[in-house]
Amino acid sequence: MIKLHTCYAKDFHGKWEMGRSVTQYHILLVVTKGKIIYWVDDDSVLLQKGDVLFMPAGTVRGGTSLEEHQRYATHFTLEESDRLLLPLLSENRYCKTAISGFDYFKQRFMLLKHHFLMKGPYSDTACFAILLELLGIINYERDKWKLPAKKLEMAEDIKRYLLEHYKESVTLDDLASLTGRTPNHASHVFKSVTGVSPIEYLHHVRITKAKELMFDKMMTISDIAEETGFCDQAYFNRVFRKVTGCSPSAFMKGRTD
Structure with missing residues (x-):
């Protein structure tokens, strides 16, 4: 089952920069305000409000801010069988897309953070369900042009x-x-x-x-x-x-x- 290792919402004021390093976990990142540049493997990816970025474990990532920004993120691991749930998880490559129903996506991400921080008896199950929904939305947005x-x-x-x-x-x-x-x-x-x-x-x-x-x-x-x-x-x-x-x-x- 998908397991969260961290989930947060942060405001970044002033200059922010992160050197390139290999990700230990899968990462889902959502920009809710401002603009940043992420370096993903050999690509430079612009992210602004409404954009999401999924990076599988093992991705080389780094980043720098273009202005003050806010972002939500979660780091998680998968069991091998989980990769069969969505093409996004089985392809093992990063995905950046814009979310058309951004307010809904943001609300669900905040609920994900709520359950992660509560650490209740069913928190892991709730987090699994919500994160899978978010990843499904990303997969769908990516394929929507069809x-x-x-x-x-x-x-x-x-x-x-x-x-x-x-x-x-x-x-x-x-x-x-x-x-x-x-x-x-x-x-x-x-x-x-x-x-x-x-x-x-x-x-x-x-x-x-x-x-x-x-x-x-x-x-x-x-x-x-x-x-x-x-x-x-x-x-x-x-x-x-x-x-x-x-x-x-x-x-x-x-x-x-």
């Missing part, structure tokens, strides 16, 4: 609609009207492109906005639930816990600790 352009365009139209109307009551019928297709067809195309259903994507948009309100404004949980399009606070609480791994009240308490 999808028909019409499917990609429809998925982008739906994403824009959900981002613009997340405060409203959005149904699959609304997406059907938007795309001129049946609700099932619109949902199927969206999931085939993004890896998540429209409702799952909408939940993550709403929870991301809710967390921003928790940081930036003095609002009650009930007010935040209403502001982000949930029909009642109990439903908001259930979705928030499913997406983040903790309750809204626990998140708000951790914000102020």
Whole structure:
């Protein structure tokens, strides 16, 4: 089973530089702010917000910052059988790609860090599941160019609609009207492109906005639930816990600790 050895989120201020060395573990790195250059084997790789980089163990890596930046990273090992789970893991070469559903990817990475730091009885299983999902998203993003352009365009139209109307009551019928297709067809195309259903994507948009309100404004949980399009606070609480791994009240308490 995939096993994490470290998982972190760091802000880097001023000049950052790392000399070239051979990686002991597999590394998944996500840039969430700023720009850096990574040297991967004999290549120079530019990474900026929204870019991810997977490097298998044994890769020669180094790097330098172009500006202040923030990045998330995890170092992990695989059993030999794990390599069969995804082409990305079996090919044994680095992969850099941009993530179209970056907010969702970032939320899942933060949940990965949460479970890694908790060290609970099922943390290893949770970390395995989440990291495998993240690697699957990367594998999919890398291969997405093979999808028909019409499917990609429809998925982008739906994403824009959900981002613009997340405060409203959005149904699959609304997406059907938007795309001129049946609700099932619109949902199927969206999931085939993004890896998540429209409702799952909408939940993550709403929870991301809710967390921003928790940081930036003095609002009650009930007010935040209403502001982000949930029909009642109990439903908001259930979705928030499913997406983040903790309750809204626990998140708000951790914000102020």
